[in-house]
Amino acid sequence: MNAFALRFALYLLITINLLANISSYAAEAPIHNTKEIKNNLDEDNSYWELDLGFSLEFNKNYIRGVNDNKNGDLTAIAILSGGYYYRDFFVEVSPLIGRPFTLGYSLQRTRHFVVNIIAESLFQGFDQSTQNHGSQLTGIKKRKTSLDAGLEVYYSHPYGETRFRALYDVSNTHDGYVVAFDHAYPLFMKRWTIWPSYGVTWLSENTTDYYFGIDENEVKPNRPFYQPSNSFTHKLNLYIAYQYNARLSFIGYGDYILFSGNIKNSPLVTETNNSYRIGLGVMWSF
Numbered sequence: 210m211n212a213f214a215l216r217f218a219l220y221l222l223i224t225i226n227l228l229a230n231i232s233s234y235a236a237e238a239p240i241h242n243t244k245e246i247k248n249n250l251d252e253d254n255s256y257w258e259l260d261l262g263f264s265l266e267f268n269k270n271y272i273r274g275v276n277d278n279k280n281g282d283l284t285a286i287a288i289l290s291g292g293y294y295y296r297d298f299f300v301e302v303s304p305l306i307g308r309p310f311t312l313g314y315s316l317q318r319t320r321h322f323v324v325n326i327i328a329e330s331l332f333q334g335f336d337q338s339t340q341n342h343g344s345q346l347t348g349i350k351k352r353k354t355s356l357d358a359g360l361e362v363y364y365s366h367p368y369g370e371t372r373f374r375a376l377y378d379v380s381n382t383h384d385g386y387v388v389a390f391d392h393a394y395p396l397f398m399k400r401w402t403i404w405p406s407y408g409v410t411w412l413s414e415n416t417t418d419y420y421f422g423i424d425e426n427e428v429k430p431n432r433p434f435y436q437p438s439n440s441f442t443h444k445l446n447l448y449i450a451y452q453y454n455a456r457l458s459f460i461g462y463g464d465y466i467l468f469s470g471n472i473k474n475s476p477l478v479t480e481t482n483n484s485y486r487i488g489l490g491v492m493w494s495f
Contacts, residue, residue, distance in 0.1 A: 262288035264490025385416030
């Protein structure tokens with residue numbers, strides 16, 4: 210772990226610890242998340258929200274050669290966040306707090322407990338055309354974007370919000386399983402939203418091997434045969450928003466991902482065994 214990544218990880222841990230000491234504020238403000246939105250459906254058959262944003266982001270990808278620069282890239286990106294909810298069906302996306310584009314159906318929802326059936330793309334594909342420097346991806350077969358479906362459970366409690374997902378690849382891409390656990394401690398104080406979270410994800414052997422393994426026909430002198438078993442990822446995330454007025458918010462965000470040995474030893478993964486991004490921008494609510 211390089212010095213920057215270590216400082217960032219320590220900063221997130223310290224922030225989460227400090228925020229835990231002021232938990233009384235969290236109970237006084239609404240939580241604009243999946244649970245609250247679905248509660249609104251008890252009064253209305255449909256509900257929607259939409260935020261569009263723009264940010265400048267510095268990011269470092271974990272796959273070798275994807276960044277234009279070895280140490281990371283500074284890019285301008287557009288952000289889409291929000292969802293549409295009709296009775297028990299929903300479509301939503303919140304990329305800055307770890308929610309990819311997701312289709313779902315609620316089996317049960319109460320004030321503190323939500324059970325969903327979901328389908329979402331957890332893994333983005335890549336191939337040699339994704340490469341922007343070096344030659345480590347030259348000659349590899351295409352890793353496709355998957356569609357993973359299964360069960361999702363939310364539990365809201367005085368110490369934050371916990372989410373559990375157990376998913377299987379229904380697109381016949383990696384034919385594996387993913388089990389994820391996330392815990393967030395969102396705080397809402399006047400104009401501020403502060404959303405720290407931690408997540409750990411287990412990837413089955415098929416999933417790990419598909420995205421990070423090297424088949425015999427992909428072997429070359431600097432890319433040996435590699436067949437990993439199951440693996441883990443750990444993610445620290447921090448999202449901060451300041452609501453300037455009813456529509457406009459200023460945002461800052463960052464995350465840091467660390468991989469277990471079966472991923473970091475892959476010839477496709479960068480030597481630093483991590484991925485991170487930091488961004489600043491604006492969001493407009495409709």
